[in-house]
Amino acid sequence: MEIEGPGLRVALIDSAFTDPVDATGVIGSATFTTNVYTTDPLVKMIAAQPVRVTVVTQKSPSNGGVD
Amino acid sequence: MLDFIRHLFTRHFWLKVLSLAVAVLLWWTVAHEPEAEVLMNVPIEFYQVPKGLQFSSETPPQVQIRVRGPVRVLRELAQRDIHPVIDLSGATRGERTYPIRAASIRLPKGAEIEQIIPAQLSLSLDRPERRTVPVRARITGTLVSGFQIVAATVARRTWKSKDRASAWR
Numbered sequence: 001m002e003i004e005g006p007g008l009r010v011a012l013i014d015s016a017f018t019d020p021v022d023a024t025g026v027i028g029s030a031t032f033t034t035n036v037y038t039t040d041p042l043v044k045m046i047a048a049q050p051v052r053v054t055v056v057t058q059k060s061p062s063n064g065g066v067d
Numbered sequence: 068m069l070d071f072i073r074h075l076f077t078r079h080f081w082l083k084v085l086s087l088a089v090a091v092l093l094w095w096t097v098a099h100e101p102e103a104e105v106l107m108n109v110p111i112e113f114y115q116v117p118k119g120l121q122f123s124s125e126t127p128p129q130v131q132i133r134v135r136g137p138v139r140v141l142r143e144l145a146q147r148d149i150h151p152v153i154d155l156s157g158a159t160r161g162e163r164t165y166p167i168r169a170a171s172i173r174l175p176k177g178a179e180i181e182q183i184i185p186a187q188l189s190l191s192l193d194r195p196e197r198r199t200v201p202v203r204a205r206i207t208g209t210l211v212s213g214f215q216i217v218a219a220t221v222a223r224r225t226w227k228s229k230d231r232a233s234a235w236r
Contacts, residue, residue, distance in 0.1 A: 006123030006193035024208030
């Protein structure tokens, strides 16, 4: 994701974040559409548009759920 | 000549006295109008912002101004009439403090500025830059018992990036 803003502020940004997606009850994989933002209000995203977040879950080995 | 002057004062004498009394009363009413103060939040105008520089500090978009004056004047005073100005001509990259001067604010006759809060603004200007950063997925919710997240990917049409989920709450 390309970001733009005052040089000093841009340098402090490590990553952009998606809005939270709720993975309650996801078994296998699920895809969500959500938005991206930066934590600094002075830094904007170039061509900001919704993204797809795909969450993949599987049985935890500790619970004997090995496939 | 003397008759003319005498006539000037004595003709309709009581009407003239009444007119004078009314004029004095009007003057006294206006001159002794009660004063009041108002607090106004007004936007700052930045003049001559150098091209190629951006604000890199979060400046308060408004300042608070205490204005004192006759009630009648204050009631007619609109926020759009007051413009504190900060002149940024010659500003360079970096941080600098600019006073907000009462003299730069025009007010109607009779009104005057008592206080400006804040009295100065610290501004940082910087050159705009672009950079590419990864996108991290924020995931919330309660997983099905015995399951865990093994991957969380973020994608859009023009690019693809894979990041481990940065948070699980």
